[in-house]
Amino acid sequence: MSASHKPLALVTGASSGIGLELAKLCAQAGHDLLVAADRPLDQAKQELSAAGARVETVQADLSTEDGVKKLVEAAKGRPIEILCANAGHGLGQAFLDQDWKAVRHVIDTNVTGTLALLHEIGRQMRQAHHGRILVTGSIAGYEPGAYQAVYNGTKAFVDSFAVAMREELRDTGVTVTLLMPSATETEFFDRAGMEDTKVGQSSKDDPADVAKTGFDAMMRGDADVVHGLKNKIMTAAADVLPASVSARQHAKMAKPGSGKE
Template identity: 60%
Template sequence: MNSKSVDGGLAVVTGASSGIGYELARCCAQKGFDLFIAADEPGIEDAAVQLRAIGVQVEALQVDLSTIQGVDQLCAALGNRKVDALLANAGRGLGHGFLDQDFKQVRHVIDTNITGTVYLIQKVGRDMRTRGEGKILITGSIAGFIPGSFQAVYNGSKAFLDSFSFALRNELKDTGVTVSVLMPGPTDTEFFARADMLDTQVGQDDKKSDPADVAQVGFNAMMAGEGDVVAGWKNKLQVALANVTPAPILASQHRKMAEPGSASS
């Protein structure tokens, strides 16, 4: 093991096959963390090859983290290794009106974004609390501040994560374990294609954030032990406005961005 690895410790990054998750893993590697990366896609192996080139040890696991069994499989693969940083980034989106969605897909969003995420955090967080040290970064979203018309379940799941992160941070404030939440806005990843939102205004917006920039902001916040960070000044403004804007108005504004066919209207 090289000197980088000894200095950094071990970071676990979920949803690390592409997008913000991959960039978070890259930030960790560049700071000398060895990596355990996981995703539900074969691309996690390609990501591991690229990350090993940075000079750290990387273990990859293709696993469905929307299930209790999948999280247990990840924890079993970790064994008794000490996790210094957990970057809980795995997530799924889903566009279109709620009543038109396949409930299996609805359930998958909830189980990935909420159930699997909080279960993994509890499993790893308990060991961190026992040791009296560790860093947790949760990928929330500014979507959690906005009622998400035509993205209702996704935004609701992010509202849960944003709230959960603040509560958990307070519970762990005297333990040596820090909890940070990264709240990006629309980011240039595969998210919108996977969520079937390419025909929406937000899906076709060419001014999305760079995932590398977003990840760096989140990584820096985690390392500094900051509670929350919104990536990008426009997103910070949007959050500030969301805090003083009535929910029905926010829902109407979101509809304009996320309603199917809005890109051509």
Template identity: 60%
Template sequence: MADTARPLAVVTGASSGIGLELAKVAAGEGYDLVIAADEPDIEGAAEKLRLKGATVDAITVDLSDVEGAEKFCKFIADKGKPVDILLANAGRGLGKGFLDQDLNEALHVVDTSITGTIALIHKIGNEMRARDEGRILITGSIAGFIPGTYQAVYNGTKAFLNSFSFALREELEDTGVTVSCLMPGATDTRFFECAQMWHGPDSTP
């Protein structure tokens, strides 16, 4: 039988960077965790989080489409506990000028940051609303307020997430579900290296 004494936090994009730090905070606050990323490093992250005394279940899953979000939701449901906090942090960046980018890679940025995120929030948010309790944190960015030369698609996805967060918060204001938007600035993580987001089309880190 599942241990229902500890509340459950779900964190996407938790293999490194901001997502891993959010998961560490949740574990330190007494939450058990279900974490996901689209890379095998998620298993190493799970081991680090277990050192904080949390029960941690990890899955490598591509959250860039509805099918991936549904697979992840089934993985969560199999734990037999309601989601108390959803930390929707999965995202992807991509450098270079837009016309120089591979279109499929650019669309993958959009799908990871937007399509998969709102599919996951739609499912878990409905469950929270039915219980009249729960918290959702969406990782937006101050980049969503800035036209992003050489990272136009990434900044555009963050503009969507910022706006979506504010709207969803208003829609749920008369319920027990809260919605917050995390808006970090540039943060020293592997993100920029992985996204090849430097200062111009020919520059190096």
């Protein structure tokens, strides 16, 4: 990247939705941007440049080691002050009806690729004794996700991991914040093949509002944040309901064709 006196923020999953809104907030806070997605970023770059940031884009599949390496190398050794690890994929239908390659891609994107990036950038931040990390988990991690079992399982892992990593970095100058949104108005449900489900057709949160919740929590150094009062109530309920009941409730919302019932 070209020389600049501004600090650098790296945001993944930034072509649209929560990731794009997080990148905008980083730009407004005075950061240059290194943004990544597995889709073209031309439109996102225009919007982010208009916010006054220098923007470097990387189109890469972050489910792969090569994709993560390509992104890290794009920083050209420049210190990263903020990392928003937001990239993630969903997948609808019953587990046994899903294509295995699609299943593996969700796991490798949401878990393996995310951890590879956190491992690399986290080490750099720890050595510098400075940095902020925001990990996009989900309240889905609180529920056994019938008809979305792989996605919910990966988010349960990510939710737990982010809080554990935060504790390991205590007193290092590096903070880790976990953002847990619920259904948000993004391309998620279209890409997951869940448009015909009740949750796919339901009213959803504004990605700009979700991003602001997460960004502000990260800047405060909070451990975790659930966006929205309704979602906070849902997570509290999930903590006390039997897992079998939560799974049955989730099935009613995520079962293919449930949006037509």
